[in-house]
Amino acid sequence: MEIHQLTYFVAVAETGSFTRAAERCNVAQPSLSQQIIKLEKELGNPLFDRLGRKTVLTQAGQALLPRATHILAELQTIRRGLHGEIEAGQGTLVVGFIPTIAPFILPTIIQQFSRLFPQAALVVHEDLTEVLVSEIVAGKLDIAITSLPIHNKLIQTQELLTEPLLVASSRRYDIINRAVIQVRELDDFPFIALSEVHCLGEQVQSFCYQQDLDVNIVCHAAQLSTVGNCIALGLGVSLVPQAMANQDNSGQIIYRAIDDAAPQRKIAAAYHLRRTPSFLGRQLIDMVSAAYSHGQALTAG
16 A cells, blocks of 8 residues: 555545546546556555546545545644754754864854754764764764865765965974075975865875975874864964964964965865765854854865
8 A cells, every 4th residue: 555545545535537537636547446456456446436527435445545545634734843943953963074074163063053953963083084084974974074085985975165275383493484484495394284184284295296296294193183282382384274264363373375286175065975964064064164164265065
């Protein structure tokens, strides 16, 4: 027994006509009649007596009608209830952030999400890209906010924006006083490198390799916050995300763009290839784009 069969049955009972029922249900009459016949065979009883142009319920049809009407009404209630819960933002969203993104936008995202969807639960995992991808594949995460590329056939990505990487330096080095910074000048200063376990560290290393730089690495840091602290102490310079510059109000670090090259990273939302982001998921993705773009010269993806 299928829902559309009950829908057709009720339509025939209420209109007294297979033709009018087919018009109401927006289906061809032969298709509707075939489904009624299948329903009668499944129930083992005829549901209608065909009296010329008039169609009336049999005893079995009379017994089925209130039950079918109740089932269809309950289905409508379920549909309205689900739609209402979705629109109200109810449910749980489990999202991942990589450590080189989370510090700059996550507090804002949590605050905004809680304000807009007070009936929803937001669960956040902060970890490396490799771990977040594994959790998406395992069904433990709904969405991850990370950077590209991601090499996994089960992961679907939605590119959100492109974020520049800036030269960060304390006032100890005269690089900040130069009107234009050329990429080769990075070789002239001690360099603070982020560990390659982070995708950002790998991206910076790749950029230096592509530009044939021979930077003098004086420190390999495990966290971006450590990179920032080392720069502030005058231990060296580094390449950092623009979001870090936008969040830094200390006045201890100066940020400059490179004139003849464009180091950057692409920020994306990642989710399972066979899963569609939920209403809450789509809202969070929009929040991330807005949080990144606010006050920043970013290029939309």
